[in-house]
Amino acid sequence: MALRERAQVFEASQWGPEALTAPGVAVAATKRLEAISASLKPNIEVERYRPFGNKYDTLMIPGKDWSTVDVTGRLDYNNIIYPLASAIGYPNISTPGGGTNARLWEFESFATVPDTVQTYTVDSGSTVRAQRATNVILSDLGFAFTRASVEVTATGIGKLFTDGVNMTGNAVYTVTIAGTVSGGTFTLTYSSQTTSAIPYDATASQVEAALIALSNIGYGDVQVAGGPGDEAPFVITFTGDLGNQAITLTGTFTSLTPAPGGSAIASTATGQAITTVAALPVVPGNVNVYVDSTFGAIGTTKLTRLFEADINIASRFNPMWVLDSDQTSFAATVGAPPDLTCRLKMAANAVGMGFLETIRSGDTVYIRIESEGDSFAAPDAALNYMFRADLACKVESPNDFGETDGAMSVDWMFRAVSDSSFGGVARFQVQNLLTAL
Numbered sequence: 001m002a003l004r005e006r007a008q009v010f011e012a013s014q015w016g017p018e019a020l021t022a023p024g025v026a027v028a029a030t031k032r033l034e035a036i037s038a039s040l041k042p043n044i045e046v047e048r049y050r051p052f053g054n055k056y057d058t059l060m061i062p063g064k065d066w067s068t069v070d071v072t073g074r075l076d077y078n079n080i081i082y083p084l085a086s087a088i089g090y091p092n093i094s095t096p097g098g099g100t101n102a103r104l105w106e107f108e109s110f111a112t113v114p115d116t117v118q119t120y121t122v123d124s125g126s127t128v129r130a131q132r133a134t135n136v137i138l139s140d141l142g143f144a145f146t147r148a149s150v151e152v153t154a155t156g157i158g159k160l161f162t163d164g165v166n167m168t169g170n171a172v173y174t175v176t177i178a179g180t181v182s183g184g185t186f187t188l189t190y191s192s193q194t195t196s197a198i199p200y201d202a203t204a205s206q207v208e209a210a211l212i213a214l215s216n217i218g219y220g221d222v223q224v225a226g227g228p229g230d231e232a233p234f235v236i237t238f239t240g241d242l243g244n245q246a247i248t249l250t251g252t253f254t255s256l257t258p259a260p261g262g263s264a265i266a267s268t269a270t271g272q273a274i275t276t277v278a279a280l281p282v283v284p285g286n287v288n289v290y291v292d293s294t295f296g297a298i299g300t301t302k303l304t305r306l307f308e309a310d311i312n313i314a315s316r317f318n319p320m321w322v323l324d325s326d327q328t329s330f331a332a333t334v335g336a337p338p339d340l341t342c343r344l345k346m347a348a349n350a351v352g353m354g355f356l357e358t359i360r361s362g363d364t365v366y367i368r369i370e371s372e373g374d375s376f377a378a379p380d381a382a383l384n385y386m387f388r389a390d391l392a393c394k395v396e397s398p399n400d401f402g403e404t405d406g407a408m409s410v411d412w413m414f415r416a417v418s419d420s421s422f423g424g425v426a427r428f429q430v431q432n433l434l435t436a437l
Contacts, residue, residue: 024135036073042161111418133158171271179261392419
């Protein structure tokens, strides 16, 4: 009962927005995103050294130590604000015209202005075992639009990978039977109910069974690991109906023999409420793509024979490494020249082939990818959930001709550029009912 394998199906990720003025300072990761998953991985560079006269290395010296994060999911109107705030920049949040509860989130990338970006503390794992990284920042973010799906991918870095943490949310207690105890019993009390006597050398399964026998703790509401009591501490985690909330557990050790010495119960993780950010997916059939020759006309000329669209922003940040023993990982991140592109796969008809003249003329085009979802409830019934990406681009290159659904198709690659009429390079807008990250 107490021995559990780490099942992949229960692995989850939780995000905690760090203070903008204190990136890398850990916060409680209390946001669980329904449409987006994040997985952490440790990275350690090791220098090898082989002296002259030896066929094999004699030294393996650890150096740079950091985390990487991989993000996957589906584009939606709620969860997407978390990656955008990191990969593009901290948003301006306003109430749209005619709105009361609705909020318009605007994420903009400018050519000459430093970006204020959101970093996160990310927990990844389960109640069996979990990891954590701070200063998680997304350096690459991609959107892939097809009629079948609208996918989101991202990668980033974080500071030192920490294993064996308690996932934010569930209350955790440690019970230690200390000293030279050789007999007797102890009890545990939760919400005015006390367990039957538990032997000093009980196993984790016995402690778990004693707790579940209480009428106010159900099966699945508590997990116990560690022990036996005379060899190692017990780790008690409250889950299920008792998860993600403050829990008070006490212990009585006076019946242990001889005197219990340092036997004690201690809280090692405070229970906290976890907020699930509900998924409101972008339906592929609601997506429209426009390409216009002036910024003033953006969103006017719809592409009606478009098969696929991708937006990718990459190489946003570099880690800064310093010689300072107080820094266990990179000291900070530094902005780098972003690589922002858009790929459009369209029918090789007059419209699709028309970009051949655009690349030769060097003209700027203005791309809008937009989806409108359901309308809000009153008093915002005149407004809708919305995702919109606007980019000023130059046509960079044609790719190979191909075949899509039996029709001849052509890929065009566009690269985002600074544009005075736009007033920037790219702007992402999301309309929803959320008021904060």
